Amino acid sequence: MFFDPYYFLYIAPALVLAFWAQMRVKSTFAAAQKVHTSLSGAAAARHILDSAGLQNVAIEQVAGHLSDHYDPRDKVLRLSQDVFGARSAAAVGIAAHEAGHALQDAQNYAPLVLRNGAVPAATFGGNASMIMLIAGMLLSPKIPALGILVPLGIAAFACVVVFQLINLPVEFNASARAKRLLVDHGIVATDDMVYVNRVLNAAAWTYVAATLQAVLTLLYYIMRFYGNRD
Template structure:
């Protein structure tokens, strides 16, 4: 039963898995191509320039270990950039740095989807592992209440990912606009930047689709079990 359920789930979510693989390949390709184009600013300088232009002088920028580990921490008001982005003088570096600066600007202006996403973080973190495990165990042991509990918990992750999409898309839109308006990148040179940010956006779409399909799979199993009595 355990193996059969996993195979069913794999087949059900195959379109999302395929999209995720495509997105990752696109990200790797876009990242590498963008690294070939030099800019006059490092990722740190570009982010600092954008933040200062928005009046966010208090937002710090720190280097962080890891590859593509760039993120904005709304609790500490710190923008953390991986070494390649922090020190890099490439279109990839300034594009990613500007995207993260876009999140800081969202935070400063009270962008509603970001506010909701931040509130949903605890539910998403707990629901991701616990919800998936409970759903699987509920099917294996034919325990409807366990399955339902897992569905409720996993729904927290799905909600988080759905609300995260407009947050990420908006940050990329802001980044593209600000890079040009702040004079960091010439409009004619934005192609590689757009490529990197669009590829990254597709990874979020793929992850969300996989979670939605997983939830639907177990919801249908729950409905099927209920109909049988």
């Protein structure tokens, strides 16, 4: 199990998709960086948030490349240095996407509420599933009762899959909101929205790839531990 080549065969489609999506994000982001906008990423996000009455949501700059995210616990929108101060279609597109998450939070958007509620289980499942599976596999021959760790490990990883599936509509909706808000507020010219669309659509494929990998990994676990039984 530790170096099973069949695992990589199982998740190969997800790995190929993830590689393509990352390359697509890189190329579309670089192209959209060349399209000038009147507002920076931070200013665009601030305008969108204030227009929605979300003056309580702060905006901070964080380190890292494309490390942008919205923190619903602290009500903070954190933008990477490539987005925070940049005046480009790439920057305002990503900033508007994260602002979209803040709007979802303020409106109690159901999939976001479900996703936030699933975070603890997904975090536990991601950390504990492999330990349970390995321990169950190694220890059950000597202590049969510990064989229960295998189905528990699979169930724990299933929480990761559920989280990823819930996350997809959350991300798609945030991008749809961003595209609409940028046009409605006149932040990006209609002709230049093609660049924003390409960046956000490419980013969406990274979430699809992550979900596919989680699903295929779960199927691998089920096959690995139960597929050879009569």
